Amino acid sequence: MGKLLDDIVVLDFSRVLAGPFCTMTLADMGARVIKIEPPSGDEARGMGPFALGNSLYFASVNRGKESVVLDLKRLRGLEIALELARGADVLVENYRPGAMDRLGLGHERVSAANPGIVYASLSGFGQTGPYSARGAYDVIIQAMSGLMSITGPAGGQPTRVGASIGDIVPALYAVAAIVAALFRRERTGAGCRLDIAMMDAAFAVVENALARYWVGGKDPAPLGNRHPSIAPFSAFATRDGQLVLACGNDALWHHLCVALGAPGLADDPRFLTNALRTENVEELAGALEGFLAAKPAAEWIDILTVAGVPCAKVNAMSDLLRDPSLIARNMIREVEVPGVGPMPTPGSPIKGDSFDDSVGVASPELGGQTFQVLAEFLGLGSVELEALEESGVIGRASRRES
16 A cells, blocks of 8 residues: 655755654655755754664654755755755755745745745744744743643642653644645645744643633643543552543443442532532542552453443553554554664554555664765766765765764
C-alpha cells in the first residue's frame, strides 16, 4: 500500500523540536522530507541523551528524513536552496520572524519562485503582534499560555507538563494546516503562507479553563489528577498503589459502585449526580478508597474492566514497551541509529485501512544525502558537487562518535 502524502516534497529548514516534529509527522504520512542543515547541523544533534556520541533526542524526531548540508550565508548556498524550493510542495521553517527574509529565503521570494508552495512558519508568538520578535521555548509557552497555571498538585505550585507540548501541539496544528493547504491547492493551484504560533496553539488547548474563569470570575488553579467538572475522575489509593478511575456519566458511576461491592454508595445523597460528586469530591475520594483498599490495583483493573468502568494504572516507559495494545497497533517501532543500533520509538498514530502506517527506519546522518539530493533535483554532477564541497557551500559531515 502507498501512503497518504506520497509524492509530496517537503523542504525542512526547521530545527530542535516544533518544526522537526511537524516534518517527521509529514514523513510518517509518506512525504519526502529534505532537511536543510547548516554545516554545524541542527542544534538538536548536540542534545542528550546520547549513545556512542549520537543524539537520541535528534533521532527521536527526525526519522525518515534526508539531510542536506548547505551554508546559506554563501550566495551559492542560497541559490541552491531556492532551486530546491522550486521543486518542493511545502517549506517548513521555525526561525524567529524575519530570519528567513534576512537569509534571502522569506515567503515573498520563495513564492515568487514557486507560486504553488505551501510555506509554513512556526514561531513562538507568530509573524505579527507585539511579541513576534521574542524567542520561545516549551516552558515559556506553557507558562504564558496558562497551561502551567492549571497543572500540578492541588494547592501546589504551577507545574510544567512532562512532555514538551508547547512545541508538539503547534507542530500538530501545523501538520493539519499544511494538509488543508495542500488540499486547497489541488482545487485552486494556489500556495499560501501559514503562520503558526506556539503561544496561539497552546492557548487553544486550555480546554474549559477560560470558560470556568469567565463564568466564575476566579482563576482556575491546579487540581492534581482531578477533573474540574467530572467525578470520580482521578487517581485513588488501593491496597498496593494508585488506580485511575474515570466515570464520565451517572451510568458508569452506578457500574463502579456495583463492581466495588458497594451498591449503596450510588444512593448516597452526596453522590447522586455528577454535580454533587464534584461538589463533594474529597468525601467521594475517601469513600471510594475505603473500598479500594481491599484489593491490589491489578485485581481491581480486572474487575472494573469486565464491568465496563474506565480504569488504568499509571504506566511508566518500561511498561509501555510491553503494552499489548501498543504492540498490536504497531505503535512500538524501531529506528536505526547509525553506530548504535535499533532504538524503540513511538510509531505513527495515523492509521487507516488503505495506506501504510510504517515509519522511517532511521534519522539522517548530517549531510548524508547532500550529493544524492542535489544530483537528483538540480542535475549537478560529481565534479561540481565535489567543488562545492571543497568550497564549503555544501557538506557531508558525519555524526560524532565517541
